[in-house]
Amino acid sequence: MERESSTPASSWLGIDEAAPFAGKKATKDAAAADAFVRRWPKVVNATLVAFIMTMPPLLILLGGGRPGAPAVWIKSTVASLAARGEPKKDVLLGGLLLPGFDEQSCVSRYQSVYYRKNMTRPPSPHLLRRLRQQEALQRRCGPGTEPYRRASERLRSGQNAGDDFVATVDGCGYLVLISYRGLGNRILAITSAFLYAMLTGRVLLLDPGKTMADLFCEPFQATSWMLPGDFPLEHFRDLGEDAPESYGNVAVNRSGSVAGLRFVYAHLDHAATPANRLLYCDDHRQFLHRVQWVILRTDSYIVPGIFLNPAYKEELDMMFPNKDAVFYLLSRYLLHPTNDVWGMVTRFYHSYLKNADERLGVQIRVFDGDEPFQHILDQILACTSQEHLLPGVVVSGHGGGVAPPPIARSKAVLTTGLNSWYHDSIRDMYWRSPSATGEVVSVHQPSHELHQHFFRSTHDMKALAEMYLLSLTDKIVTSGWSTFGYVGAGLGGLTPYIMIKPENHTVPNPPCVRAMSMEPCDHGPPYFECTKKEIDKIIDTGNLVPHVRSCEDVPWGRKLADPIS
Numbered sequence: 001m002e003r004e005s006s007t008p009a010s011s012w013l014g015i016d017e018a019a020p021f022a023g024k025k026a027t028k029d030a031a032a033a034d035a036f037v038r039r040w041p042k043v044v045n046a047t048l049v050a051f052i053m054t055m056p057p058l059l060i061l062l063g064g065g066r067p068g069a070p071a072v073w074i075k076s077t078v079a080s081l082a083a084r085g086e087p088k089k090d091v092l093l094g095g096l097l098l099p100g101f102d103e104q105s106c107v108s109r110y111q112s113v114y115y116r117k118n119m120t121r122p123p124s125p126h127l128l129r130r131l132r133q134q135e136a137l138q139r140r141c142g143p144g145t146e147p148y149r150r151a152s153e154r155l156r157s158g159q160n161a162g163d164d165f166v167a168t169v170d171g172c173g174y175l176v177l178i179s180y181r182g183l184g185n186r187i188l189a190i191t192s193a194f195l196y197a198m199l200t201g202r203v204l205l206l207d208p209g210k211t212m213a214d215l216f217c218e219p220f221q222a223t224s225w226m227l228p229g230d231f232p233l234e235h236f237r238d239l240g241e242d243a244p245e246s247y248g249n250v251a252v253n254r255s256g257s258v259a260g261l262r263f264v265y266a267h268l269d270h271a272a273t274p275a276n277r278l279l280y281c282d283d284h285r286q287f288l289h290r291v292q293w294v295i296l297r298t299d300s301y302i303v304p305g306i307f308l309n310p311a312y313k314e315e316l317d318m319m320f321p322n323k324d325a326v327f328y329l330l331s332r333y334l335l336h337p338t339n340d341v342w343g344m345v346t347r348f349y350h351s352y353l354k355n356a357d358e359r360l361g362v363q364i365r366v367f368d369g370d371e372p373f374q375h376i377l378d379q380i381l382a383c384t385s386q387e388h389l390l391p392g393v394v395v396s397g398h399g400g401g402v403a404p405p406p407i408a409r410s411k412a413v414l415t416t417g418l419n420s421w422y423h424d425s426i427r428d429m430y431w432r433s434p435s436a437t438g439e440v441v442s443v444h445q446p447s448h449e450l451h452q453h454f455f456r457s458t459h460d461m462k463a464l465a466e467m468y469l470l471s472l473t474d475k476i477v478t479s480g481w482s483t484f485g486y487v488g489a490g491l492g493g494l495t496p497y498i499m500i501k502p503e504n505h506t507v508p509n510p511p512c513v514r515a516m517s518m519e520p521c522d523h524g525p526p527y528f529e530c531t532k533k534e535i536d537k538i539i540d541t542g543n544l545v546p547h548v549r550s551c552e553d554v555p556w557g558r559k560l561a562d563p564i565s
C-alpha cells in the first residue's frame with residue numbers, strides 16, 4: 001500500500017491498446033497523449049460520415065429480403081444444435097434477456113447459451129425489474145421519439161439550459177458515451193456506462209465510432225442505443241477535462257451551478273484529475289439532475305468506483321447480491337455479437353476447440369513492444385506449470401527417444417496475441433516431444449495482427465471474436481493490465497490466472513496469481529472518501545468496503561470481489 005501515495009499521479013498507466021503514457025505530472029507526455037487523443041475526432045468524423053452514407057443500403061439489405069447465405073448458415077447451425085441432442089437450455093438466462101427479438105438478425109443472443117457454461121450467478125429479481133424499467137425508458141426517450149427531438153433541440157439552442165432546466169420536462173435525461181481507445185477499453189466503458197445510466201435514470205446513447213454497429217446487436221427492442229448522426233453537439237469528441245462544462249470545473253469552480261451550460265462533461269479517463277473524479281462520489285441530486293445531457297468519457301471499468309459511493313449502496317446491494325457478478329450479468333445482457341462476429345466465433349470453436357476434453361485460454365498482451373520476448377514465453381510456461389494448467393514434456397537425449405505414453409486425453413489451448421511466436425513456440429514444444437502426462441496438447445491462435453489498429457472494423461471484429469472465444473474456455477491465463485484479458489475472463493465467468501506485468505525483462509515471481517474474482521479492474525478509481533471528498537489527500541480506497549479491493553495486477557486499481565465470509 002506504500003505505492004498508493006505515488007502511483008496515481010506519477011506512474012504511467014499502460015492502458016490496453018492505448019499508447020502507454022505518463023500521468024498528470026509529466027506535462028510534456030500528457031500533452032503528447034492529449035495530442036494522441038485529439039487526433040481522433042477528425043478521423044472519426046470523416047469515417048462517421050462515410051459510415052452514415054453507407055448505412056441505408058445496408059439496412060435495406062438486412063431488414064428487407066433477408067440475404068440467402070447468412071440465413072441458410074443460421075438455420076443449419078440451429079438445426080445442428082438440435083440434431084446434436086443438446087438438452088434444452090434456458091436461452092433467456094433466468095429472465096435477463098427478453099423473448100421477441102428477431103432471432104435470425106442476431107443469433108448469438110439466443111445461441112451463446114449452448115456454448116457457455118451454465119450461469120453460476122443468476123440475476124436478482126431487482127436487477128430484472130431495473131432492466132425492464134431501463135428498457136422502457138430507452139424506448140420512451142430514445143432516438144426517433146418526440147422527447148428526444150425536443151431534448152436535442154434544447155441541446156442545440158441552449159434554451160432552458162442549466163439551472164432553469166426542469167427535470168420533469170418529458171422525464172428524459174441522457175448519458176452519451178464517447179468512444180475512444182481499444183476495444184477492450186470500450187467494452188468496459190459501455191458496460192459501466194450502462195450501469196451508471198440505470199442508477200441515474202438516464203438513457204444511454206453510444207457514440208458509434210466507426211465499428212460499433214459491426215460488432216454488437218442492439219440490446220433494446222424497438223429503439224436504438226446508437227447516438228443519431230444528427231446529434232447537435234458537433235465537437236463533443238474533442239471535449240477535455242479543461243472544458244468549462246467539465247464536472248470538475250462545475251463542482252469546484254462554479255460551486256455546482258450549471259446556469260448557462262447546455263450539458264455537463266464527465267471526464268473519467270483513467271488519468272482524470274481528482275476534481276473530475278469527484279463524479280464517482282456524486283449522488284445526482286447535487287446538480288446533475290438539473291442537466292438533461294451528460295457526456296461521458298471513460299476508458300475504464302468505472303463500476304468499482306461507483307460501488308464506493310454510499311448514495312448507491314442500497315440500490316446496488318439489491319441489484320447485485322453477488323458483488324463479483326456485475327460485469328458477468330451486465331455483459332450477458334448487453335453485448336451480443338453480430339452475426340458476422342458470431343460466425344467467426346462458432347466456426348473457430350467447432351474447428352479447433354469443441355472436441356477437446358479441456359480448453360485453456362492464454363491471452364498474451366506485451367506492453368514492451370511487438371517483437372517476441374523470451375521472458376514472456378518463460379513467464380507463460382512458468383505460470384501454466386505452477387498452476388498445473390499445461391503438462392510438461394518428456395525431453396529425450398538423442399537417438400531413439402522414449403516411447404510415447406498412451407494418449408490419455410486432449411487439451412486444446414487457445415492463444416491470443418499480436419505476435420504468433422508464443423503460439424508457435426508452445427505448439428512446437430508439444431509437437432517435438434510427448435507430454436509427461438500423455439495428454440495431447442493442441443495449440444491454436446485465430447489471428448496475429450502484429451500491431452494494434454484503432455477503429456478498423458475487421459480488426460475489431462477479430463478482436464471481439466477472440467475475446468468471445470477466450471470466454472468459452474474452461475480456464476484462462478491473462479496478461480495483467482490488459483483490458484482485453486479482463487473482458488475475455490469476465491464474459492466467460494472465469495476467474496483468471498493473471499500474469500503480473502514483468503519489469504526489467506525478467507519473469508516475475510510468482511509468474512502469475514489466481515485472481516480474487518472474475519471482475520475487471522478499474523484503472524482510475526477515486527482516492528478519497530465520498531463522505532469527505534478531500535481530493536488533495538490520497539487514502540487507500542481498497543479498504544473502505546469489504547467488496548472493493550486493490551487489483552492483483554494494478555495495485556492502485558480497484559476491483560469488485562465477494563468478501564470471504
Ligand SMILES: *[C@@H]1O[C@H](CO)[C@@H](O)[C@H](O)[C@H]1NC(C)=O
Binds near residue numbers: 087088089090118
Ligand atoms: C446445465 O444446465 C442444464 C439444464 O439447463 C443441465 O441439464 C446440465 O446438467 C447443466 N450442466 C452442468 C455442467 O451443470
Ligand SMILES: *[C@@H]1O[C@H](CO)[C@@H](O)[C@H](O)[C@H]1NC(C)=O
Binds near residue numbers: 242246248250252275
Ligand atoms: C478552475 O478555474 C481555474 C481558472 O480558470 C482553472 O485553472 C482550473 O483548472 C479550474 N478547475 C477545474 C477543476 O476545472
Ligand SMILES: *[C@@H]1O[C@H](CO)[C@@H](O)[C@H](O)[C@H]1NC(C)=O
Binds near residue numbers: 503504
Ligand atoms: C529494475 O531495474 C531498476 C534499475 O536497474 C531497479 O531500480 C528496479 O528495482 C528493478 N525492478 C525490479 C522489479 O527488479
